Amino acid sequence: NAGVTQTPKFQVLKTGQSMTLQCAQDMNHEYMSWYRQDPGMGLRLIHYSVGAGITDQGEVPNGYNVSRSTTEDFPLRLLSAAPSQTSVYFCASSYRSGAEAFFGQGTRLTVV
Amino acid sequence: GESVGLHLPTLSVQEGDNSIINCAYSNSASDYFIWYKQESGKGPQFIIDIRSNMDKRQGQRVTVLLNKTVKHLSLQIAATQPGDSAVYFCAEVQGTYKYIFGTGTRLKVLA
Numbered sequence: 349n350a351g352v353t354q355t356p357k358f359q360v361l362k363t364g365q366s367m368t369l370q371c372a373q374d375m376n377h378e379y380m381s382w383y384r385q386d387p388g389m390g391l392r393l394i395h396y397s398v399g400a401g402i403t404d405q406g407e408v409p410n411g412y413n414v415s416r417s418t419t420e421d422f423p424l425r426l427l428s429a430a431p432s433q434t435s436v437y438f439c440a441s442s443y444r445s446g447a448e449a450f451f452g453q454g455t456r457l458t459v460v
Numbered sequence: 461g462e463s464v465g466l467h468l469p470t471l472s473v474q475e476g477d478n479s480i481i482n483c484a485y486s487n488s489a490s491d492y493f494i495w496y497k498q499e500s501g502k503g504p505q506f507i508i509d510i511r512s513n514m515d516k517r518q519g520q521r522v523t524v525l526l527n528k529t530v531k532h533l534s535l536q537i538a539a540t541q542p543g544d545s546a547v548y549f550c551a552e553v554q555g556t557y558k559y560i561f562g563t564g565t566r567l568k569v570l571a
Binding site for chain 2: 352381383388389390391392393438448449450451452453454
């Protein structure tokens with residue numbers, strides 16, 4: 349049972365480039381979400397999904413897009429990377445609302 | 461290096477002693493609380509949770525206390541071990557799917 353798997357683990361982008369952070373879970377969880385973690389700040393919610401085909405914005409959605417075509421996958425797209433998006437990104441899933449969230453290992457993104 | 465831990469309050473504890481990590485939460489309507497442990501270079505890991513209808517919950521070597529009057533949560537770790545060194549943070553869950561995470565406390569276990 350792999351849990352929540354994120355790829356890549358590390359990425360360096362140039363300003364203006366686009367890329368997709370991948371997230372997959374094999375626990376059949378309905379709820380999935382993306383967070384960013386910056387020094388001195390708590391995890392901040394970017395986007396979340398309560399099921400396949402349903403997504404919604406979190407606290408800091410600007411500059412990011414998501415889609416949820418399957419229960420297992422929840423990719424995060426950066427359309428035009430900016431240095432302010434340098435951060436560690438975590439994907440999480442839970443089997444229902446108000447339940448513990450399981451986190452992936454994170455993607456450390458640097459935008460230069 | 462570990463950039464997540466920068467600027468965080470640090471608790472230094474002697475190995476074998478008990479640790480108490482505190483967290484203040486924001487919303488009196490929050491009905492579920494979780495403590496997470498985050499080791500360097502890893503994602504947060506679930507430690508223990510508590511519902512708002514409880515004051516205390518115990519796990520293996522860990523206890524969570526909830527004081528709803530002052531909106532305060534604490535995590536107690538008994539007989540702290542070197543493997544407990546990490547950043548610990550609480551999360552409050554509001555409504556359907558809104559997790560609010562604290563900034564965290566770094567626990568350093570001294571040999």
